[in-house]
Amino acid sequence: MSEKGHFNAEKVFALLFVATVVEVVWGMAGADWNKMLLWSGLGICAFYKGWLIAVYFMHLKFEGWVVKSLILPTPLLILVIYGYVSPDVSHGDDVLDHPIGTMYDNETGGFQNLLLRDEKAHSERAEEE
Amino acid sequence: MSDAIATYDPAVDAPRAHHPVYDYDSGPPVERGKFAIWLFLATEVMFFTGLIGAYVILRSGTAAWPNPENRLAVFLTAINTFVLIISSWTMVRALFAAQRGDRGGILMWLGLTIFFGSAFVSVQVYEYFELVKHGSLPNVDIFWSTFYIMTGFHGSHVVVGVIWLVCAWFKALRGGYSERNYLGIELAGLYWHFVDLVWVLLFTIVYLF
Numbered sequence: 162m163s164e165k166g167h168f169n170a171e172k173v174f175a176l177l178f179v180a181t182v183v184e185v186v187w188g189m190a191g192a193d194w195n196k197m198l199l200w201s202g203l204g205i206c207a208f209y210k211g212w213l214i215a216v217y218f219m220h221l222k223f224e225g226w227v228v229k230s231l232i233l234p235t236p237l238l239i240l241v242i243y244g245y246v247s248p249d250v251s252h253g254d255d256v257l258d259h260p261i262g263t264m265y266d267n268e269t270g271g272f273q274n275l276l277l278r279d280e281k282a283h284s285e286r287a288e289e290e
Numbered sequence: 291m292s293d294a295i296a297t298y299d300p301a302v303d304a305p306r307a308h309h310p311v312y313d314y315d316s317g318p319p320v321e322r323g324k325f326a327i328w329l330f331l332a333t334e335v336m337f338f339t340g341l342i343g344a345y346v347i348l349r350s351g352t353a354a355w356p357n358p359e360n361r362l363a364v365f366l367t368a369i370n371t372f373v374l375i376i377s378s379w380t381m382v383r384a385l386f387a388a389q390r391g392d393r394g395g396i397l398m399w400l401g402l403t404i405f406f407g408s409a410f411v412s413v414q415v416y417e418y419f420e421l422v423k424h425g426s427l428p429n430v431d432i433f434w435s436t437f438y439i440m441t442g443f444h445g446s447h448v449v450v451g452v453i454w455l456v457c458a459w460f461k462a463l464r465g466g467y468s469e470r471n472y473l474g475i476e477l478a479g480l481y482w483h484f485v486d487l488v489w490v491l492l493f494t495i496v497y498l499f
Contacts, residue, residue, distance in 0.1 A: 167386070174379040181375065181490075185368045188498030192359060200499060207494035211487050218378050218483040227320045231328040235335040242343055 173217045180210045327477045331484050334447075338488050341443060342495060345436045356433055361426070363417060364497050370413045371493050374448075377406035378486040381479045388462075388476075391469030396462045400455060400475070403482065407452040414445050437496060444492055447485050454478045 184206035191199040216222045221229065349355050358364065380402040387395025421434075428438040458478045461467065467475060 170379055170382040170386070174375070177375050177378075178372065181368070181371055184494065184498065185364070188494075189359065189364065192357060203494050203498050207491055210490045214378065214483055214487040214490065218382055218486070219480055225319060227325065228328050231325070231332055232335070235332050235339075238336060239339045242339055243346075246343055246347055 168217050168220075168222075170217075173213055177210055177213055180206050180213075184210075321473055323473050323477050324480075327480050331480065334484065334488075338443075338491075341440050342491070345440060345495065348432055348436055352432065358497050358499070361433065362437070362497055363420075366413065366417065367493060367497050370410055371489065373406050373413070374410050374486050374489050377403045377410065378483050380406060381482050385472065385475055385479050388467050388472035389469065393462060393465060393467070396467060396475065397459065400459045400462060404452055404455045404459060407448060407455065407482070411445060411448050411452065414441065414448075440492055440496060444485070444488055447488070451478075451482050451485050454481060 184203060187202045187206065188199070191202065221232070380399050384396055384399035384403060387399055418438075426434055428435050455478055458475055461474060
């Protein structure tokens with residue numbers, strides 16, 4: 162890294178620190194909020210922190226075209242991958258005969274959600290403790 | 291026998307270079323080590339993209355996903371996230387020290403980075419022990435499977451990073467870096483910051499979403 166690669170590391174660190182505090186508070190306080198509102202706030206914080214680390218700490222800002230051409234195609238490939246999986250995500254369990262995380266219950270003839278069953282057992286155990 | 295072999299004269303032909311000799315460096319306009327590490331990091335981006343993509347699919351396919359706050363130690367992990375961010379900052383200070391040729395500074399800041407990186411791994415191992423003690427094993431359900439896969443792969447990357455930093459620290463101790471030769475620290479730093487960046491995203495996705 163050349164001399165032009167110097168930046169105020171303490172300032173970037175402080176921004177990362179504040180963004181993490183905001184993110185954690187948002188995530189813990191917003192558990193009952195609208196999911197889109199919760200996820201949007203968390204996504205913005207995570208993206209901002211990732212951007213700070215990549216641009217300053219990994220000094221992408223100061224690199225030439227060779228390094229940028231190596232790393233910049235990866236976000237495009239990420240978009241392609243998520244573009245291909247998004248149909249599955251958007252359909253969710255509507256298209257699945259056997260939703261992920263469930264087990265067929267012979268007695269009721271329906272699907273029992275293992276995750277929620279374990280969640281209930283977990284809560285009961287926590288209360289006992 | 292070809293003409294080239296038939297007419298080969300060692301006295302004339304042997305000293306001749308077997309490739310064109312340029313008066314400029316024909317390599318990429320960036321250090322080869324840096325070129326290689328960025329290429330490697332690009333593959334790592336795709337690796338973690340695959341993991342996170344699988345998580346998104348599985349999570350979206352479930353009828354209902356448990357609240358991570360009910361199962362995981364979010365506050366403890368938030369502190370651990372701070373520890374990793376601090377280690378990234380100390381890594382930057384180590385590189386700045388190397389660029390000044392400050393051997394003592396390199397040893398101090400690299401040592402701190404190793405300390406904070408080890409602390410991060412230790413807290414993660416403690417978290418795993420606590421979870422396993424309460425029966426939260428990877429084969430229990432899809433939540434734990436994805437949790438262990440993603441945090442486990444990231445943790446193994448942190449361990450590799452710590453080992454790399456320890457090697458760099460010993461090289462610095464022997465005076466292996468100077469004002470003009472600090473590429474080794476820069477490469478270790480790039481890997482370390484990448485590991486930090488991945489954790490910033492994983493923490494949000496696994497613990498807060």
